[in-house]
Amino acid sequence: MEIDLKNITVIGFDADDTLWVNETYFREAEEKFASLLDAYETKNTIDQELFKMEIKNLELYGYGIKGFVLSMIESALELSNNKVSHETLNKILDIGKEMISHPVELLDGVEEVLKELSKKYRLIVLTKGDLLDQERKLKRSNLLHYFHHVEVLSDKKEQNYQNLLDHLEIKVDEFLMVGNSLKSDVLPLINIGAKAIHVPFHTTWQHEEANENETNGKEYKTISELKELLKFL
Incomplete structure (x- = not known):
């Protein structure tokens, strides 16, 4: 599905299974x-x-x-x-x-994508999980310098995203979220008026799965790998 990305100024990236294996x-x-x-x-x-x-x-x-x-x-x-x-x-x-203590294993093309997009967009990390563990993985990834802001959320629901965008003074219609989870990285953003791109990972935790009723009629784009972002951003 094609989505209009011409107004995008800020791109948010999920971390686990979007930037690296988790x-x-x-x-x-x-x-x-x-x-x-x-x-x-x-x-x-x-x-x-x-x-x-x-x-x-x-x-x-x-x-x-x-x-x-x-x-x-x-x-x-x-x-x-x-x-x-x-x-x-x-x-x-x-x-x-x-x-x-497991080494951080970046997914294919991650650094190439971040390097290119950071020239044109403000990039942020929006992830959830344990704060210390996520900070540790970001440091080990050597990707931190590409991001203007890093936020470890307790959950990824509509209000969590809305509160953060308000705090960072990001207009919702200028924000694009990229992540592997339909439930956490795509649907909540669409529901508050932002754009989202789904990059499926080969395995997904049961709790993060979304059914057809939840995705029906929702406008988002699905790509097979992160490098495809460079084709239209």
Whole structure:
């Protein structure tokens, strides 16, 4: 779908799975977690119970690795009826530490795109998750100098975006958001009158999936990789 981008002056980028790989490491962690708990339940049940625990805990812990690790520990205790060993709990903590310390793996063409667009537009990062972890990844990415502003949001809903655009004095009709999640990076922006471009990642957390009823009639553009932005911006 074609969208009119002639008035755009500011471009916002999601970080995880838009600028660098993220969800892949969560899937790998879930596999390791299921293996640790396979004496108590099937992998399918473990996966389902962990997801339900994550959703239940979002209001308490928010998004990010630390909340994910706490949900794994709580799930392990529930699935094992509090019989899980200290050794297994330590291994769960090690999974989280490994995720946090993982090198930042930029997606194809990211730096090329940011370098070119930063010559013509004001670029900002709008991401959600753990503040310390996201700051750490941005530093390791060596991309920070391309951005005028970085904001780690507690959530990505219409009001979160509207409040930030107001604070930064960005006109909504001059703002374009680029991200991999329809639910978090595209639909909320369209709903407040901004523009959005969807760049799907090969794996998406269940909580970030949007159904056809939510996307029906919404005007946004989908591209297969970030480098396609340079064709029309």
